[in-house]
Ligand SMILES: Cc1ncc(C[n+]2csc(CCOP(=O)(O)OP(=O)(O)O)c2C)c(N)n1
């Protein structure tokens with residue numbers, strides 16, 4: 147299988163869907179002539195032309211609202227947020243209009259929109275540019291939230307997102323854009339709402355998604371080598387819909403759970419997961435569920451300090467050992 | 473307070489007489505305001521009005537009356553505690569929605585704010601489903617899930633009914649974007665109140681529409697107030713002329729006069745359809761009732777101001793007088809239309825009363841397309857949580 151980057155995987159997903167469906171249109175700041183702030187859309191303008199690849203002004207509320215309106219009439223906009231952090235200026239359009247329109251119309255109107263872009267810390271860009279709003283987005287019934295961790299997943303999930311008839315928000319990661327992985331040259335889709343066991347193990351389940359999957363894999367290797375611990379890693383891939391069954395199956399195997407998320411703890415995705423696991427697999431647990439997330443403060447700028455604010459493989463390793471009671 | 477309120481009254485009166493200004497990028501510089509109407513308004517002899525048959529005129533009149541009677545009936549239902557939440561009545565503004573929507577072709581689309589009953593009836597929605605929605609019944613146009621502020625009927629190109637002031641305006645630009653993208657010769661009308669014009673999203677929509685030449689007409693329904701705040705206390709400068717900053721054509725229209733609405737909207741809609749150009753219109757109008765019927769209505773305007781409008785500018789009275797002078801309406805017909813509109817409204821209320829409420833099982837329907845179409849679902853996992 148060819149090795150391509152996470153960035154290329156996303157680009158290929160968009161190119162394939164642009165080719166398949168003439169209603170798919172890419173809109174966002176700098177997506178065309180500039181080739182994308184993170185080069186995800188590089189080359190698409192040249193290939194598909196300005197009707198399909200549209201540079202927008204810096205006007206998130208305006209262009210996302212426009213995308214919502216266009217989607218009601220059957221256009222399938224794939225909108226890039228240069229950073230998901232900027233969703234706050236379009237909050238009303240995203241979470242009042244896109245999320246509610248089907249409901250408030252009694253099911254008469256669909257909003258098949260995709261909003262995608264990076265949502266991560268770790269690049270020393272400070273608190274305004276480091277938001278990870280998957281919990282806030284997933285709080286809203288009517289929307290779907292996807293956080294891919296590998297090139298393979300990024301491509302397959304984005305293609306499914308574009309074909310979905312509900313609004314889907316895809317949260318990428320600038321640090322993963324350069325990550326290489328095997329991606330088949332044949333077309334494939336990954337349906338939303340299916341978690342993936344990224345590593346099989348028997349002693350401890352780490353439930354995670356996004357970049358912490360990669361960090362957890364590194365920690366798991368070290369835990370195996372140095373502590374003889376067999377860690378299973380469940381990558382949620384999609385936050386909503388949520389594949390809790392795969393999580394529960396792993397819990398039934400390992401009886402111990404560590405949740406790792408690039409999220410602050412309060413009202414985060416992990417809080418929901420911990421509730422569901424104890425509610426549905428209480429008798430399977432041999433120890434309290436543990437959680438490792440972002441240290442609870444706005445994102446710090448200072449580069450060495452930011453590493454310690456976020457999940458990293460050493461913090462994950464320590465948290466895993468603590469969950470094992472050692 | 474009383475001094476202030478006279479000032480406001482004067483300001484409102486001034487605004488409504490300065491109709492017939494136009495301007496914008498592709499137009500001649502704004503003409504001087506016309507003196508208060510003395511002779512016949514040239515809009516009355518505009519082709520879009522003279523082309524109307526007597527029957528068509530009667531139908532326009534009937535729509536005005538049906539909206540008013542529907543809303544009066546809904547007010548009684550609200551007072552009888554049949555309706556929850558807010559009820560924002562459109563009474564006094566009927567000629568705006570009826571005039572604009574009477575010009576719609578098959579690819580023209582409408583979106584508006586929460587004061588949406590008039591637009592819904594104007595595009596042809598069934599008053600039974602509208603009243604049932606107010607009653608929170610499952611037979612309502614949104615199955616009791618939207619309420620007064622959230623009427624929708626995509627089959628009639630009506631996209632709501634939106635509760636966040638200004639939030640619908642980018643969606644209106646998006647409807648126009650879709651029309652252009654698909655190569656359809658249609659236009660979108662994005663209605664908003666005078667209070668919406670200071671929202672950032674509205675300005676973003678203006679900019680995108682002009683930058684991308686989208687076939688949308690932004691319609692400000694200027695009824696002088698946003699809740700209890702007069703235009704003078706909320707907006708710097710003029711509302712329509714803000715279009716000039718976006719290189720957009722603009723126009724001021726007398727919203728009490730249905731013929732003026734039609735005459736001035738028609739060329740802008742045609743231009744949108746044929747040349748894919750946006751425009752902004754400010755339609756001067758007035759609401760008789762409180763902001764919503766539960767709101768006090770004495771703190772910010774005077775009773776005389778309301779009565780002056782009712783006496784001299786009521787859109788139904790004015791249009792009736794025009795049609796009578798044109799010989800299109802007889803006393804007998806006027807009476808008949810009114811009786812029918814009253815019984816239609818009563819019938820709608822009876823229908824709403826007799827209809828069932830949504831069940832607890834209905835609460836989680838219409839959230840996800842996939843959940844409502846399980847045989848076509850491709851995703852796994854849980855969509856709902858408890
Ligand atoms: C973003 C937002 N802020 C405030 C409100 C509360 N609110 C509802 S209607 C309204 C007044 C709007 O007035 P205008 O736009 O002139 O419309 P009108 O009521 O006159 O039709 C206000 C303040 C709201 N719904 N949304």
Ligand SMILES: [Mg+2]
Pocket residue numbers: 665666667693694695696697698699
């Ligand atoms: Mg107003």
